Amino acid sequence: MNSESVPPIPAVHTVGLSRTYGSMVALNSLDLTVNRGDLFGFIGSNGAGKTTTLRILATFLAPSAGQAKVLGHDVVKDADAVRHVIGYMPDFFGVYKDMEVTEYLDFFGACYKIPSAQREKTVNDVLELVGLSEKKGALIGALSRGMQQRLGLARVLIHDPQVLLLDEPASGLDPRARIEMMAILQELQRLGKTIIISSHILSELQTLCNRVAIIERGKLIYAGPVQGVRDQMSAGLVVWVKVASDNSKAIELLKGHSEVAEALAVDGRIKVTMVNHDVDHGFVADTLVRGGLKLTGLQEDELGLEEVFLRVTRGETQ
Numbered sequence: 001m002n003s004e005s006v007p008p009i010p011a012v013h014t015v016g017l018s019r020t021y022g023s024m025v026a027l028n029s030l031d032l033t034v035n036r037g038d039l040f041g042f043i044g045s046n047g048a049g050k051t052t053t054l055r056i057l058a059t060f061l062a063p064s065a066g067q068a069k070v071l072g073h074d075v076v077k078d079a080d081a082v083r084h085v086i087g088y089m090p091d092f093f094g095v096y097k098d099m100e101v102t103e104y105l106d107f108f109g110a111c112y113k114i115p116s117a118q119r120e121k122t123v124n125d126v127l128e129l130v131g132l133s134e135k136k137g138a139l140i141g142a143l144s145r146g147m148q149q150r151l152g153l154a155r156v157l158i159h160d161p162q163v164l165l166l167d168e169p170a171s172g173l174d175p176r177a178r179i180e181m182m183a184i185l186q187e188l189q190r191l192g193k194t195i196i197i198s199s200h201i202l203s204e205l206q207t208l209c210n211r212v213a214i215i216e217r218g219k220l221i222y223a224g225p226v227q228g229v230r231d232q233m234s235a236g237l238v239v240w241v242k243v244a245s246d247n248s249k250a251i252e253l254l255k256g257h258s259e260v261a262e263a264l265a266v267d268g269r270i271k272v273t274m275v276n277h278d279v280d281h282g283f284v285a286d287t288l289v290r291g292g293l294k295l296t297g298l299q300e301d302e303l304g305l306e307e308v309f310l311r312v313t314r315g316e317t318q
């Protein structure tokens with residue numbers, strides 16, 4: 001085998017990863033690959049197993065069965081090596097409210113054995129990355145929730161890890177703080193980090209992540225590009241049509257077309273569901289115009305990830 005054909009080591013690779021708590025199966029044979037450089041969304045409703053997975057990857061929790069590797073290091077056999085390459089931000093973390101921002105980061109820098117001569121620069125760099133340079137001397141307790149989350153992110157960046165495991169980093173943030181957090185994550189991806197972000201807030205991951213995995217009851221339901229979720233889950237493309245008059249004639253004309261599975265009037269418009277997802281819907285306008293009708297609107301239905309998720313999980317939350 002020549003060197004070009006050796007596949008790159010993925011950022012995260014799990015095979016048959018399982019975790020039980022007594023008789024409760026929290027994670028059920030999870031096979032997951034996250035490539036280097038991915039901004040990877042890990043999606044699941046409450047209790048789906050996201051935190052359990054991230055804690056195993058962060059070496060805080062032992063798997064009951066299966067294997068997990070981070071950049072080729074086994075999380076059980078090679079836990080120390082894993083800890084060096086990851087930055088783990090738990091869903092709930094205590095902040096030392098009476099400490100100043102720089103003191104706090106300096107403390108964690110010392111824990112990671114960053115030499116004191118380097119620490120000031122490292123702390124300044126991470127503060128700049130998360131947009132907190134102005135708050136260097138502030139008491140942590142006086143920071144807003146969004147700032148505290150960003151400080152938490154700064155903390156996990158202090159040893160310059162390659163893989164970030166972020167458990168719901170945007171939870172509890174207002175829309176503005178959430179957008180700021182997402183912008184920072186995009187910047188970190190641009191800097192070459194691999195980022196796994198868990199969330200049940202789907203709409204924000206839709207545009208942020210290049211790949212997503214959906215888990216439910218500890219089982220993987222989907223892994224791949226965001227667009228793939230929509231394609232896989234949407235039975236047929238939906239197009240919304242508006243005609244100047246005579247909806248019933250329009251429906252009759254459309255129903256006569258072999259690509260149309262269903263056409264029905266909904267709130268003054270016509271919802272046209274195609275047989276397939278990847279159909280060219282140009283024929284809809286042709287059919288109506290040739291039938292003597294005046295078309296006043298035509299819009300493809302963009303199936304949101306939220307809706308897809310609901311379809312995918314069929315409400316199987318615990």
Ligand SMILES: Nc1ncnc2c1ncn2[C@@H]1O[C@H](COP(=O)(O)OP(=O)(O)OP(=O)(O)O)[C@@H](O)[C@H]1O
Binds near residue numbers: 044046049053091318
């Ligand atoms: N220490 C524990 N002891 C017993 N059961 C646990 C423990 N930790 C988690 N579980 C159970 O394992 C399942 C998965 O939990 P986990 O926290 O991984 O889910 P999650 O997807 O992160 O959920 P959330 O979005 O609510 O944080 C849940 O049913 C949970 O109740």
